[in-house]
Amino acid sequence: MIQVEVAYALPHEQKIIALQVEEGCTVKEAVIRSGITELFSEIDPETIPMGIFGKAVKDPSSTVLKEGERVELYRPLxxxxxxxxxxxxxxxxxxxxxxxxxxxx
Missing domain, CATH: 1.20.5 (Single alpha-helices involved in coiled-coils or other helix-helix interfaces)
Structure with a gap:
């Protein structure tokens, strides 16, 4: 198991969820497992842009997370x-x- 975080921010509210996932977990899987979609209904893991520590991830479904990484979900500008x-x-x-x-x- 590895420790990762999933983060999402609105102008008036932000949330960082720490969770344990198995090695080989993808960015998208971590977002779904974090439960953040229940807190913010506007998040669609199929379409929302994602990154790791400020660097965009082109394919969240195949990008594997490493220990301590933070997945960030991006709102449109x-x-x-x-x-x-x-x-x-x-x-x-x-x-x-x-x-x-x-x-x-």
Whole structure:
């Protein structure tokens, strides 16, 4: 038996479930055995993107877990991170320009 974790996070709630699985257990099997789908009904082990310690797993059905690994379940992004950064940078630039304009008057 090996010790692994299954993690899922929402903006207001997160859950990490530690469990013992037999050697040779796959990422998808660990998610199902963790019972996390009973806690979060939106999780579909057939379709939700998964990873191990922040690195995406292409085939959760065949990727075998090792001792101590953490399976992470990923939610879809609400906004494109590049777009969010660009908007934030534009806002900061506008604020800086406004401050500079106020100093020169």
């Amino acid at each position: 609400i906004a494109d991170p590049k777009e969010v950064r660009a908007r934030r940078a534009a806002k900061m630039k506008a604020q800086k320009e406004a401050e500079q304009a106020g100093k020169t008057e």
